[in-house]
Amino acid sequence: MSSSVSKHISPPSNAGVALVKRERRKEARPGELLDAALDLFVEKGFAATRSEEVAARAGVSKGTLFLYFPSKEELFKAVVRENISGRFQEWRRELENFEGGTADMLRYCLKVWWDRVGATKASGINKLIIGEARNFPDIAAFYQDEVIKPVQGLIRMILQRGVDRGEFHIADMDYALFSVMAPMIFLIMMKHSLGACVPQGYPIDPERYLTSQVDTLLHGLCLRPEDAPGDRR
Amino acid sequence: MSSSVSKHISPPSNAGVALVKRERRKEARPGELLDAALDLFVEKGFAATRSEEVAARAGVSKGTLFLYFPSKEELFKAVVRENISGRFQEWRRELENFEGGTADMLRYCLKVWWDRVGATKASGINKLIIGEARNFPDIAAFYQDEVIKPVQGLIRMILQRGVDRGEFHIADMDYALFSVMAPMIFLIMMKHSLGACVPQGYPIDPERYLTSQVDTLLHGLCLRPEDAPGDRR
Amino acid sequence: MSSSVSKHISPPSNAGVALVKRERRKEARPGELLDAALDLFVEKGFAATRSEEVAARAGVSKGTLFLYFPSKEELFKAVVRENISGRFQEWRRELENFEGGTADMLRYCLKVWWDRVGATKASGINKLIIGEARNFPDIAAFYQDEVIKPVQGLIRMILQRGVDRGEFHIADMDYALFSVMAPMIFLIMMKHSLGACVPQGYPIDPERYLTSQVDTLLHGLCLRPEDAPGDRR
Amino acid sequence: MSSSVSKHISPPSNAGVALVKRERRKEARPGELLDAALDLFVEKGFAATRSEEVAARAGVSKGTLFLYFPSKEELFKAVVRENISGRFQEWRRELENFEGGTADMLRYCLKVWWDRVGATKASGINKLIIGEARNFPDIAAFYQDEVIKPVQGLIRMILQRGVDRGEFHIADMDYALFSVMAPMIFLIMMKHSLGACVPQGYPIDPERYLTSQVDTLLHGLCLRPEDAPGDRR
DNA sequence: AATGAATGAGGGTTCATTCAT
DNA sequence: GATGAATGAACCCTCATTCAT
Numbered sequence: 001m002s003s004s005v006s007k008h009i010s011p012p013s014n015a016g017v018a019l020v021k022r023e024r025r026k027e028a029r030p031g032e033l034l035d036a037a038l039d040l041f042v043e044k045g046f047a048a049t050r051s052e053e054v055a056a057r058a059g060v061s062k063g064t065l066f067l068y069f070p071s072k073e074e075l076f077k078a079v080v081r082e083n084i085s086g087r088f089q090e091w092r093r094e095l096e097n098f099e100g101g102t103a104d105m106l107r108y109c110l111k112v113w114w115d116r117v118g119a120t121k122a123s124g125i126n127k128l129i130i131g132e133a134r135n136f137p138d139i140a141a142f143y144q145d146e147v148i149k150p151v152q153g154l155i156r157m158i159l160q161r162g163v164d165r166g167e168f169h170i171a172d173m174d175y176a177l178f179s180v181m182a183p184m185i186f187l188i189m190m191k192h193s194l195g196a197c198v199p200q201g202y203p204i205d206p207e208r209y210l211t212s213q214v215d216t217l218l219h220g221l222c223l224r225p226e227d228a229p230g231d232r233r
Numbered sequence: 234m235s236s237s238v239s240k241h242i243s244p245p246s247n248a249g250v251a252l253v254k255r256e257r258r259k260e261a262r263p264g265e266l267l268d269a270a271l272d273l274f275v276e277k278g279f280a281a282t283r284s285e286e287v288a289a290r291a292g293v294s295k296g297t298l299f300l301y302f303p304s305k306e307e308l309f310k311a312v313v314r315e316n317i318s319g320r321f322q323e324w325r326r327e328l329e330n331f332e333g334g335t336a337d338m339l340r341y342c343l344k345v346w347w348d349r350v351g352a353t354k355a356s357g358i359n360k361l362i363i364g365e366a367r368n369f370p371d372i373a374a375f376y377q378d379e380v381i382k383p384v385q386g387l388i389r390m391i392l393q394r395g396v397d398r399g400e401f402h403i404a405d406m407d408y409a410l411f412s413v414m415a416p417m418i419f420l421i422m423m424k425h426s427l428g429a430c431v432p433q434g435y436p437i438d439p440e441r442y443l444t445s446q447v448d449t450l451l452h453g454l455c456l457r458p459e460d461a462p463g464d465r466r
Numbered sequence: 467m468s469s470s471v472s473k474h475i476s477p478p479s480n481a482g483v484a485l486v487k488r489e490r491r492k493e494a495r496p497g498e499l500l501d502a503a504l505d506l507f508v509e510k511g512f513a514a515t516r517s518e519e520v521a522a523r524a525g526v527s528k529g530t531l532f533l534y535f536p537s538k539e540e541l542f543k544a545v546v547r548e549n550i551s552g553r554f555q556e557w558r559r560e561l562e563n564f565e566g567g568t569a570d571m572l573r574y575c576l577k578v579w580w581d582r583v584g585a586t587k588a589s590g591i592n593k594l595i596i597g598e599a600r601n602f603p604d605i606a607a608f609y610q611d612e613v614i615k616p617v618q619g620l621i622r623m624i625l626q627r628g629v630d631r632g633e634f635h636i637a638d639m640d641y642a643l644f645s646v647m648a649p650m651i652f653l654i655m656m657k658h659s660l661g662a663c664v665p666q667g668y669p670i671d672p673e674r675y676l677t678s679q680v681d682t683l684l685h686g687l688c689l690r691p692e693d694a695p696g697d698r699r
Numbered sequence: 700m701s702s703s704v705s706k707h708i709s710p711p712s713n714a715g716v717a718l719v720k721r722e723r724r725k726e727a728r729p730g731e732l733l734d735a736a737l738d739l740f741v742e743k744g745f746a747a748t749r750s751e752e753v754a755a756r757a758g759v760s761k762g763t764l765f766l767y768f769p770s771k772e773e774l775f776k777a778v779v780r781e782n783i784s785g786r787f788q789e790w791r792r793e794l795e796n797f798e799g800g801t802a803d804m805l806r807y808c809l810k811v812w813w814d815r816v817g818a819t820k821a822s823g824i825n826k827l828i829i830g831e832a833r834n835f836p837d838i839a840a841f842y843q844d845e846v847i848k849p850v851q852g853l854i855r856m857i858l859q860r861g862v863d864r865g866e867f868h869i870a871d872m873d874y875a876l877f878s879v880m881a882p883m884i885f886l887i888m889m890k891h892s893l894g895a896c897v898p899q900g901y902p903i904d905p906e907r908y909l910t911s912q913v914d915t916l917l918h919g920l921c922l923r924p925e926d927a928p929g930d931r932r
Numbered sequence: 933a934a935t936g937a938a939t940g941a942g943g944g945t946t947c948a949t950t951c952a953t
Numbered sequence: 954g955a956t957g958a959a960t961g962a963a964c965c966c967t968c969a970t971t972c973a974t
Contacts, residue, residue, distance in 0.1 A: 025958090026957095026958065029958090042367075043367050044367060044368055045278055045279075045280060045364060045365070045367075045368065046278075046280075046281075047278060047279075047280030047281045048279075048280045048368055050942090050943065050944090051943075051944060051945085052943080052944090060959075060960090061959065061960050061961060062944090062945090062960085062961070063945085063946080063947085063959070063960055063961065064958075064959055064960075066944085066945060066946080067958070067959075070945095071944080071945080072943095072944065072945090127363065127364075129426070129427065130360065130363060130364065130422055130426045130427070131278055131363065131364030131365075131426075132278065132364075133426045133427050133429070133430050134276050134277060134278075134426070134429060134430065135277055135278065135281055137430050140427055140430035140431075141430065141431070143427070144427065144430075144431060148427070171445070171448070172441075172445050175441065175442055175445035175446070176445070176449065178416070178419060178437075178442065178445075178446070179416075179445075179446055179449045179450075181419065182415040182416050182418070182419035182446070183411070183412075183415050185415070185418060185419050185422060186411060186414065186415035186418055186419070189363055189418060192367075193362070193363045193364075193366045193367065193373075194362065194363065194366050194373055194376070194377065194381070196366070196367060197366050197367065197370050197373035197374065197377075198374070198377065204411075208405075208408065209408055209411065212404070212405050212408035212409070212411075212412075213408070213411070213412055213415070215404070216409065216412045216450065216453070217412075217449065217453060218453045219452075219453035220449070220450060220451045220452035220453035283967090283968065283969085284968075284969060284970085285968080285969090293934075293935090294934065294935050294936060295935080295936065295969090295970090296933095296934065296935050296936065296970090296971085296972085297933080297934055297935075299969085299970065299971080300933070300934075304969080304970080305969065305970090509833050510833060510834055511744055511745075511746060511830055511831070511833075511834065512744075512746075512747075513744060513745075513746030513747045514745075514746045514834055516946090516947065516948085517947075517948060517949085518947080518948090526955075526956090527955065527956045527957060528948090528949090528956080528957065529949090529950085529951085529955065529956050529957065530954080530955055530956075532948085532949065532950080533954070533955075536949095537948080537949080538947095538948065538949090569921060593829065595892070595893065596826065596829060596830065596888055596892045596893065597744060597826075597829065597830030597831075597892075598744070598830075599892045599893050599895070599896050600741075600742050600743060600744075600891075600892065600895060600896065601743055601744065601747055603896050606892075606893055606896035606897075607896065607897070609893070610893065610896075610897065614893070625920070628920065633921065634920045634921060635920065635921070636920060637911070637914070638907075638911050641907065641908055641911035641912070642911070642915065642920070644882070644885060644903075644908065644911075644912070645882075645911075645912055645915045645916075645920075647885065648881040648882050648884070648885035648912070649877070649878075649881050651881070651884060651885055651888060652877060652880065652881035652884050652885070655829055655884060659828070659829045659830075659832045659833070660828065660829070660832050660839055660842070660843065660847070662832070662833060663832050663833065663836050663839035663840065663843075664839075664840070664843060670877075674871075674874065675874055675877065678870070678871050678874035678875070678877075678878075679874070679877070679878055679881070681870070682875065682878045682916065682919070683878075683915065683919060683920060684919045684920050684921045685918075685919035685921055686915070686916060686917045686918035686919030687858075687861065687867045687868065687869060687875070687878075687916060687917050688802060688866065688867060688868070688917045688918055724937090725936095725937070728937090749963090749964065749965090750964075750965060750966080751964080751965090759938075759939090760938065760939050760940060761939085761940070761965090761966085762938070762939055762940065762966085762967080762968085763937080763938055763939075764966095765965090765966060765967080766937070766938075769966095770965080770966080771965070771966090
């Protein structure tokens with residue numbers, strides 16, 4: 001066979017590269033599809049995103065999508081799961097070892113969140129969940145368990161540390177949590193929803209925004225402490 | 234019409250009642266449709282809501298819906314327009330005439346917002362817009378102009394009053410606004426999205442939540458003012 | 467190929483076995499595929515059978531199937547051709563040499579049919595053809611020519627022998643043929659269609675069934691010959 | 700409105716006709732669709748029949764089909780159910796009241812079956828079931844219960860009457876049943892499968908076929924009773 | 933005005949077939 | 954030869970929209 005000859009004269013590395021290319025593509029496919037799907041789901045919502053569009057953005061044909069995900073709904077669930085990093089352990093360890101004032105710890109916490117989640121595509125999941133939770137109650141429950149609760153645990157840990165070290169005054173821990181989460185939610189809404197629609201582009205500087213929020217959160221707007229309610233001195 | 238003749242010979246009271254009922258219903262139709270549409274759009278999003286379902290919930294047939302709104306998209310826009318109260322004028326007047334400390338003014342402002350918007354069905358619009366903004370950029374722009382900006386103006390007015398009267402210390406007015414808006418957004422997300430999915434109902438008391446947020450907002454979490462950044466005395 | 471070198475240094479017996487195995491498999495491939503295809507076509511019909519399933523049952527990959535058969539339709543035709551034994555010659559010779567009463571000859575004929583066709587997978591072809599004839603008119607015509615007509619010729623020969631030897635009374639030879647064929651068809655339907663669906667297995671014993679049918683065929687249900695129509699003495 | 704005028708001058712009967720037409724169509728739709736579906740399923744099988752084709756043959760659009768049947772599979776089941784007349788009661792009563800010899804009774808039975816079932820479109824169901832039973836086990840079970848068993852009961856009743864009145868000699872009742880059913884099955888196969896594929900058209904005269912089969916069934920092919928097995932005198 | 937039967941474009945999904953490895 | 958990832962035409966089914974009544 002002439003092909004056996006050509007095999008011998010063709011550079012082995014070439015064949016190796018071709019093989020690697022093929023295999024790498026196959027392994028990369030699910031990730032590429034999930035990336036494309038995340039973009040589109042965040043942009044248009046689940047129902048308004050067409051399967052073919054996802055495939056096209058990932059550079060494959062419609063049929064290929066269904067080689068990797070049995071249905072659009074499973075694709076959606078996979079997108080959510082994929083973008084919910086189980087990195088809370090690592091994050092928690094970093095924060096547990098934090099040395100310094102708790103105010104700085106809170107600043108650090110939000111900075112890390114922004115760098116690792118907020119600024120990445122994964123933050124779109126949040127907006128996505130808000131739009132689709134009612135249509136995917138099991139995904140919503142999954143998100144509650146895998147994201148909301150761990151994050152709340154982390155924040156609660158920080159706030160409790162502040163209280164324990166005599167740095168913070170917290171009347172109601174359960175609701176104080178929300179004071180930290182609200183700016184995160186707000187920022188994501190800005191990035192992925194309304195903020196993405198104003199023609200002049202993104203009108204908010206996330207880092208400055210978060211800094212500002214944490215300062216307000218820590219010290220409030222009031223100049224005169226005597227306005228404070230309750231037993232604060 | 235020959236039918237008007239028959240009306241006259243039927244018992245007047247009977248006919249009158251029927252007529253009034255009918256006419257009232259007829260005039261109420263668009264409102265009933267908008268109400269039904271709001272519920273469903275908020276619950277399931279624009280694309281996942283079926284026109285027929287809207288009609289059914291409003292107690293009319295599919296065809297009737299299209300008698301009042303030329304398309305599903307126009308229905309959507311009408312829902313948004315309808316639920317954006319033009320009552321900012323009234324609200325603004327009330328606040329302009331507010332006498333007393335600005336901290337109380339802020340508390341009052343959020344209380345009024347909750348009573349008139351947050352607690353009503355209209356609050357769903359917010360969640361809806363967040364989910365659909367990218368699909369309806371013109372609606373998003375409209376919402377920016379008609380809702381976001383007026384509300385920001387209102388809040389800015391309050392905060393500026395606090396500064397002018399020496400009550401508030403605000404380093405960055407543009408971002409301080411967001412500190413007031415974030416809890417509103419957060420509460421609406423809880424009410425209409427994730428919070429609506431946890432089976433036991435989300436354990437959040439809106440009034441207590443808002444009170445808590447305003448207190449934190451006003452006085453911060455820190456006990457010792459010396460942690461405060463900048464030129465605060 | 468460089469791999470052929472490694473073969474030479476590996477133990478010869480080992481390589482020999484592997485080679486033989488491989489080559490035998492290679493030659494067996496089309497047969498294995500046809501077997502698998504017959505099973506599945508009979509079980510589910512042509513359209514509901516997936517090519518990949520056929521390949522999987524034959525232990526090869528989807529692509530290999532198309533190496534041997536250019537299309538699913540050609541596979542179908544090959545399945546039919548393959549399972550239409552050209553053994554009519556042999557069968558005919560056996561019957562031509564049959565000595566003894568024609569009643570026994572008929573019994574023998576059906577017994578041979580059952581042993582060589584009815585009891586084997588090949589019988590499924592009949593059910594398959596019945597289900598698919600309208601979709602494959604050329605196959606149906608082919609089947610008519612290659613199977614129905616030869617079989618009819620065989621049966622006609624037997625019946626004519628009975629008549630010629632004064633054993634049988636046959637008013638209408640063309641339709642008498644069908645009296646012999648109907649039980650064959652019926653048995654195959656039982657085996658491959660409805661009978662395969664009743665959970666406890668269809669309670670029919672083919673040999674007993676055929677014996678019973680032949681007896682009835684030969685002697686009828688009536689006790690009193692005077693009920694017989696026509697010129698029978 | 701000019702239309703109100705035309706209403707008054709148009710013949711009332713005309714409006715009535717129009718109304719009736721519309722309503723009649725609506726009520727006729729399911730039947731028209733079932734008819735079309737029966738034709739096509741029998742002709743091409745379940746899988747090879749396209750929904751749109753069924754709709755087109757019924758003179759409606761694709762979507763309309765799904766207004767009446769929730770899926771192609773439900774359509775199939777409805778086709779089967781629709782064409783399995785519960786007229787066994789009536790048939791049974793007729794036969795129970797039959798007076799005369801049981802041989803004639805059997806002839807009458809098959810004649811009635813041909814006229815009311817075999818010659819109608821409903822007979823296609825039989826062929827359809829044979830092709831699709833394995834794909835629709837629940838339909839197969841339903842068919843067993845609703846068709847096979849009642850028909851067997853009817854035939855058994857006739858044969859038993861023959862035995863009781865000393866007219867028939869039946870060694871094995873369970874298998875004698877099949878002797879009567881086999882020609883019915885055979886005829887249907889001819890009509891709807893192979894027989895429908897021979898270009899010169901239907902090569903069998905059903906009435907003559909059935910007469911011939913019943914005669915053979917009753918009296919057998921043998922001239923000399925001494926060939927008979929068993930205790931027959 | 934109101935109805936709801938009918939439509940048909942659109943989108944999810946399947947699967948025979950191809951082809952680079 | 955053998956593989957199985959990729960393709961895309963084809964098909965089922967949905968649902969916004971129309972229109973005769």
